[in-house]
Amino acid sequence: MTSPNVALLLLMLVAAVWTVMASSLLKSAIGLALTSVVLTILMFQLDSPLAAVFELSICAGLITVVFISAISLTKPLSAEQEQERILSRVKRFALLPVMLAVVAAVLCFSSFRPDFSVNFRPNPMLDVRHVLWQLRRFDLVGQIIVILAGVFGIVVLFKHRSKGRGGR
Amino acid sequence: MIIESANLFWLFGIFVILLLLTGSYCILVSRNLIRILIGLELLTKAVTLLIIVGGYVTGQMALAQALVITLIIIEVIVVAIAAGVIIGAHAHTGSLDVRDLRNLKG
Numbered sequence: 001m002t003s004p005n006v007a008l009l010l011l012m013l014v015a016a017v018w019t020v021m022a023s024s025l026l027k028s029a030i031g032l033a034l035t036s037v038v039l040t041i042l043m044f045q046l047d048s049p050l051a052a053v054f055e056l057s058i059c060a061g062l063i064t065v066v067f068i069s070a071i072s073l074t075k076p077l078s079a080e081q082e083q084e085r086i087l088s089r090v091k092r093f094a095l096l097p098v099m100l101a102v103v104a105a106v107l108c109f110s111s112f113r114p115d116f117s118v119n120f121r122p123n124p125m126l127d128v129r130h131v132l133w134q135l136r137r138f139d140l141v142g143q144i145i146v147i148l149a150g151v152f153g154i155v156v157l158f159k160h161r162s163k164g165r166g167g168r
Numbered sequence: 169m170i171i172e173s174a175n176l177f178w179l180f181g182i183f184v185i186l187l188l189l190t191g192s193y194c195i196l197v198s199r200n201l202i203r204i205l206i207g208l209e210l211l212t213k214a215v216t217l218l219i220i221v222g223g224y225v226t227g228q229m230a231l232a233q234a235l236v237i238t239l240i241i242i243e244v245i246v247v248a249i250a251a252g253v254i255i256g257a258h259a260h261t262g263s264l265d266v267r268d269l270r271n272l273k274g
Binding site: 025075093103 | 180185
């Protein structure tokens with residue numbers, strides 16, 4: 001099980017680095033969706049199908065749509081500005097792969113192995129629905145409050161903006 | 169925790185650290201507001217992976233999934249609100265560059 005995991009983890013890291021280093025914002029958004037898709041496959045491998053479905057539908061789907069909408073609602077750069085930005089970006093982001101390689105080498109080849117042993121009672125038979133609806137019920141209340149706060153936030157943001165435009 | 173689980177956790181932990189570094193670097197170095205938000209998303213992906221691996225290793229998959237679902241809901245709301253703020257800032261300043269957001273300066 002470990003070698004497919006390593007391949008998937010490497011693919012996820014490559015997708016994340018591509019997300020950060022891509023010159024176009026659209027490519028970055030697609031790279032982020034790809035990272036989410038690989039994370040979804042990893043979650044399926046680690047026996048978390050429900051969270052994986054959430055990750056795939058919401059993070060790889062909805063959030064990508066939000067990003068692409070935000071990108072399309074903002075003004076694209078001219079060709080000259082784009083060229084200048086690309087040169088500047090290469091200088092600023094060239095350090096990232098080097099830094100990641102160094103940190104990965106240090107973590108892999110050092111003898112440092114933290115002890116993660118904790119006292120726990122494994123309970124693999126516990127159902128996620130029971131946990132979500134019975135044990136962590138207050139989390140659901142928090143989620144509802146957060147969703148309502150988000151809805152009101154969006155309404156206030158766009159309402160304020162349309163008023164400002166009308167005032168001008 | 170048995171040795172195999174500890175090794176699995178350490179393997180995933182290395183990639184979680186690398187993902188956290190990638191996201192942090194993106195937030196620190198980028199000047200584009202949308203790209204900063206993408207960096208924040210990458211940090212969230214790392215935390216999601218860490219919670220899932222922690223649940224897998226300790227045998228608490230149900231609890232880990234419940235926490236990840238909560239995390240995903242919060243993540244969506246944060247992204248939606250931040251995208252709204254970014255669009256508003258772009259309508260106000262005509263740019264996505266953080267250096268142009270100087271209304272509160274001094």
